[in-house]
Structure formats: C-alpha cells, structure tokens
Amino acid sequence: KAGVTQTPRYLIKTRGQQVTLSCSPISGHRSVSWYQQTPGQGLQFLFEYFSETQRNKGNFPGRFSGRQFSNSRSEMNVSTLELGDSALYLCASSPRGRAASNSPLHFGNGTRLTVT
Amino acid sequence: AQTVTQSQPEMSVQEAETVTLSCTYDTSESDYYLFWYKQPPSRQMILVIRQEAYKQQNATENRFSVNFQKAAKSFSLKISDSQLGDAAMYFCAYRSALVSGANSKLTFGKGITLSVRP
Numbered sequence: 001k002a003g004v005t006q007t008p009r010y011l012i013k014t015r016g017q018q019v020t021l022s023c024s025p026i027s028g029h030r031s032v033s034w035y036q037q038t039p040g041q042g043l044q045f046l047f048e049y050f051s052e053t054q055r056n057k058g059n060f061p062g063r064f065s066g067r068q069f070s071n072s073r074s075e076m077n078v079s080t081l082e083l084g085d086s087a088l089y090l091c092a093s094s095p096r097g098r099a100a101s102n103s104p105l106h107f108g109n110g111t112r113l114t115v116t
Numbered sequence: 117a118q119t120v121t122q123s124q125p126e127m128s129v130q131e132a133e134t135v136t137l138s139c140t141y142d143t144s145e146s147d148y149y150l151f152w153y154k155q156p157p158s159r160q161m162i163l164v165i166r167q168e169a170y171k172q173q174n175a176t177e178n179r180f181s182v183n184f185q186k187a188a189k190s191f192s193l194k195i196s197d198s199q200l201g202d203a204a205m206y207f208c209a210y211r212s213a214l215v216s217g218a219n220s221k222l223t224f225g226k227g228i229t230l231s232v233r234p
Contacts, residue, residue, distance in 0.1 A: 033221065043207065043224040056220050088159060092222075104151055105222060107161035 002027065004108035006091050012114045018079040021111045025072050025093030031055075032074040033105060034066060037088040046089075049074055078113075086115045118143045118210050122225035129198045130233050136183075137193045137228050139208030147213035150184070150191045151222070156204040164206070167191065169213070195230075203232045 005024040013019050025032050034046040045058040049068035066076040072093075078085055092105035119142045129135035141150070152164040167175045167184050174182050179199075183192045195202055208225040 031220070035222075035224075042226045043222075045221040045223075048220050058221070090159075090161065092161070104163045104166055105161075106163075107153075109158060109160045112159075 004091055004093050004106055006089075006108035006111050008111060009109065010112045010114075012116065013081050014116055015081055015083060017081050018077060019081060019113060020075055020077045021089055021091075021113070023074045023076075023091030023093075023108060025074070025091075026106055029093035029095055029106070030072050031094045032068055032072065033092045033094075034074070034076050035090045035092065036060075037090060037110070038086075043090070046076065081115045083115050086113060088112050118145075118148075118212070118223045120208050120210050120223050120225040122208055122228050124228050125226070126229045126231070128231045128233060129195070129202075131198055131200060133198055134194060134196045135198055135230065137195070137206050137208075137230065139191045139193070139225055141189050141191065141208070141210050143189070143210065143212075145212055145214070149211045149213060150182075151209040151211070152180070152182070152191075152193045153207045153209060153224075154202075154204045155207065155227070161207070165193065198232050200232050200234060203230060205229050 007022045031050045033048040035043050037043045048056040052068045063079045068074045088110045090110045092107045094103050094105050121140045148169045150167045153161045154164050155161050165175050165177045165180050179196045181194045205227045207227045209222045211222050
C-alpha cells in the first residue's frame with residue numbers, strides 16, 4: 001500500500017506570493033491533517049479535513065487555508081507569504097471513526113517551503 | 117489544553133547501549149493515547165510505539181519500550197541495544213481518545229535529537 005505522498009518536496013517563494021501544497025493520503029484513509037514544523041515552534045497543528053469538511057483548526061491566521069476533495073486528496077494554501085512561513089509542512093492521514101480513534105497518524109515526507 | 121514537554125533537547129548513546137528519552141504531559145482527561153515518533157533526516161515521521169492510557173501494561177515493540185506512569189503523567193521511551201540507525205529526532209505526542217473534531221489533533225513535544233556513537 002502506497003504511503004502518504006506530498007508534492008512538491010521543496011518550494012522557494014518570495015514574500016507576498018501565495019503557495020499551494022498537495023497531499024495524497026493512504027488509500028482508504030479519509031482524514032487528512034496538516035502540521036507546520038519549525039525549529040522555534042516545533043510541530044504545530046494547522047487543520048484536519050474529513051469528508052471534504054474542515055473538522056478542526058489550529059491557531060493560525062486566515063492566510064492559511066485548505067480543502068479536501070472527494071477522493072480524500074487535500075491541498076493547503078498560504079496566501080501573502082511572510083518570511084516566518086518558512087517551514088516544513090507535514091501532511092498525515094488516518095482512518096476515521098470511533099473504531100479508528102486509536103489509529104496513529106501516517107505522515108508524508110513533507111514539503112520544505114522557503115520564503116525569501 | 118494539553119501540553120507535552122520534552123526537557124532534554126539532545127542526548128547521545130554508545131552503540132549497543134541503552135538510552136531513555138523523557139516526556140511529561142499535562143491533561144485533565146482520563147482517556148487518551150500517547151505516541152513516540154521518530155524523524156530521521158529523510159523528514160518522514162515514523163511511529164515508534166504507542167500507549168493507550170487505560171492500559172496499565174507498558175507497550176513494547178522489539179528494542180523499544182515505554183515506562184508509562186499515568187499518575188505522574190510521564191511517558192519515557194527506552195531504546196535497548198542502540199543502533200546507528202536509531203539516530204534521529206524523537207517526538208512524544210498526545211491525542212485525546214474522545215472522537216470529536218476538536219480532539220482529533222496530535223499535540224507534540226519539542227523533540228529530542230538522539231545521536232548514536234559507533
């Protein structure tokens with residue numbers, strides 16, 4: 001079974017631009033979560049999507065948004081990029097529902113975003 | 117809100133020796149899950165071991181075991197017979213057992229960098 005796939009692996013953008021990152025979950029997984037990883041703040045939860053609906057959102061400004069498609073693939077978008085948005089963005093997928101509540105998240109290799 | 121604390125930023129261990137990584141957490145919930153994830157230079161977060169709070173028995177996975185002290189809110193990871201491939205960042209994480217949108221996220225500690233000396 002293929003793992004979580006994130007594209008692209010690396011991205012360089014300029015301040016003020018916008019960026020879209022993509023995540024394909026493990027086949028059969030319907031929940032997709034996004035995390036931002038920086039040396040200073042560590043791993044911080046961005047949002048979770050299930051059945052094309054945002055189920056939970058972290059404490060990030062409105063410039064960070066996401067969506068999920070009917071095939072469970074997800075994208076996240078960051079508009080008006082700032083230098084502080086430079087980070088590793090990790091996507092994770094999991095089954096959903098009470099029976100799967102103890103299922104660990106399966107992570108992708110991440111997208112390294114550099115804002116100059 | 118739940119918090120996870122990993123107070124040691126770095127640790128080093130000799131190959132074949134045993135090392136223990138510490139983690140404490142704070143929560144008012146009684147039912148939850150705890151995880152240790154490994155992040156090698158490849159960047160992918162890999163699940164090492166998980167513990168269900170309602171289970172008193174400590175989880176083990178081959179060379180990896182945990183010491184789960186629920187009353188003390190402590191969840192340490194012991195790596196036995198350390199190997200060069202164990203060198204990575206290790207993250208302790210908490211997840212509520214309540215199945216609802218607000219409780220679906222993982223709360224991570226800051227992580228610890230483990231180096232293995234040959």
